[in-house]
Amino acid sequence: ILADVGAGEEFDREIAKCVKEKNAHEIASIGAKYGVDPEKTAALCEFIGIYGSPKTVVERLTPLCKNGISQKALATLCELSELFRGREEEKHVRFDFSTVNDMSYYNGLVFSGFVCGVPRSVLSGGQYDYLMRRMGRRNQAMGFAVYLDQLERLLGQTREYDVDLLIAYDQDAAPEAALLAAQEAVGRGLSVRVQRTGDTSIRARKVMTV
Numbered sequence: 001i002l003a004d005v006g007a008g009e010e011f012d013r014e015i016a017k018c019v020k021e022k023n024a025h026e027i028a029s030i031g032a033k034y035g036v037d038p039e040k041t042a043a044l045c046e047f048i049g050i051y052g053s054p055k056t057v058v059e060r061l062t063p064l065c066k067n068g069i070s071q072k073a074l075a076t077l078c079e080l081s082e083l084f085r086g087r088e089e090e091k092h093v094r095f096d097f098s099t100v101n102d103m104s105y106y107n108g109l110v111f112s113g114f115v116c117g118v119p120r121s122v123l124s125g126g127q128y129d130y131l132m133r134r135m136g137r138r139n140q141a142m143g144f145a146v147y148l149d150q151l152e153r154l155l156g157q158t159r160e161y162d163v164d165l166l167i168a169y170d171q172d173a174a175p176e177a178a179l180l181a182a183q184e185a186v187g188r189g190l191s192v193r194v195q196r197t198g199d200t201s202i203r204a205r206k207v208m209t210v
Helices: 009-021 024-033 038-048 054-064 068-084 088-092 129-134 148-154 175-187
Strands: 110-113 123-127 142-146 163-169 192-196 204-209
Touching: 009 024, 009 038, 024 038, 038 054, 054 068, 163 175, 175 192
Parallel strands: 163 192, 163 204
Antiparallel strands: 110 123, 123 142
């Protein structure tokens, strides 16, 4: 989208800072300072407000991609979006263009990971083909780091529940029923405990009896 504006590297750097801060007001000022077509400035302002599920973001982004560079980038984003379609993980994925890491190091997709109870990202990474170039290779590369110091914040927290689902069974229950129920729940990303009925020491978000 910046390539369609064509206002130069300094303009691009200032806009990138605004994108990271989600600062649409400042983008309007920068556009006026560089004499950018108001319609293109408006497109940039709309761009930084796009955030949400993969499907929502692709739909809102499509009208803004008017040149070959942006359309190619959109095609890559659509391909990524399709990987999550219909999967359990889809509801946890958000596309957010304010996630701007060091672009002298990264050259494509960048991502961050979050968990409940920690106010900062616990995972960060992206595509860094430039690093491979420095090593004399033409390969593509992608990697990530997990911040264990951030995960340590979870150790001192008191959890409301021990498990998401408690599957209780009595002595007459068929073991296969409990196993199938547990496998189905784990497949949905839930934490599960299976035990005989009568033990009330476990705090579960939901209880199922088989």
